[in-house]
Amino acid sequence: MAITSKRKHQSRYVPCTTLEEDLKDIKILLEAIRKLQISERVKKRMLVHALWQIAMVTGNTQSSFFGRFRSEAVIRETGLKIERDHIYRKENLIRELLGLSPDLDRIVARAHCCVVTKDEHVKLGAVDAEIDGWERYRAAGITVYDMAATPAQPITDFKNV
Numbered sequence: 001m002a003i004t005s006k007r008k009h010q011s012r013y014v015p016c017t018t019l020e021e022d023l024k025d026i027k028i029l030l031e032a033i034r035k036l037q038i039s040e041r042v043k044k045r046m047l048v049h050a051l052w053q054i055a056m057v058t059g060n061t062q063s064s065f066f067g068r069f070r071s072e073a074v075i076r077e078t079g080l081k082i083e084r085d086h087i088y089r090k091e092n093l094i095r096e097l098l099g100l101s102p103d104l105d106r107i108v109a110r111a112h113c114c115v116v117t118k119d120e121h122v123k124l125g126a127v128d129a130e131i132d133g134w135e136r137y138r139a140a141g142i143t144v145y146d147m148a149a150t151p152a153q154p155i156t157d158f159k160n161v
Contacts, residue, residue, distance in 0.1 A: 013147035022057040069114035072143040081118040
């Protein structure tokens, strides 16, 4: 069943009350997985699952489709098919995690998702693989709103997000 944009996507982002504790637990999990003496293939798969947990806990509902960052199309129009998009590519986050001494706080901060339309997700996928993070959204021509701001504001200075 497809998830679609709803009027509720216009509402402010309110983090769950256990967010800090959940993110702390996920950092412990990421570090534990990194140190396991298992094949790199399995380790990468487990790290991806742990990164998805960040997407889940940073959404303010069980479905996680009401996270802090949403595209303008998602908040303006109802009935559009929507998806979560990792702002920073998972492959790059996994590569960082498998490095010698990764900065887990930085990685967790970069593992957030943005709710976009299905069409926007396709546009983001077509952006040059060398472009990552918020620059990918700029390159795809997608306006993103920070729904934690009151009132919600389009993000223009991605360095401060």
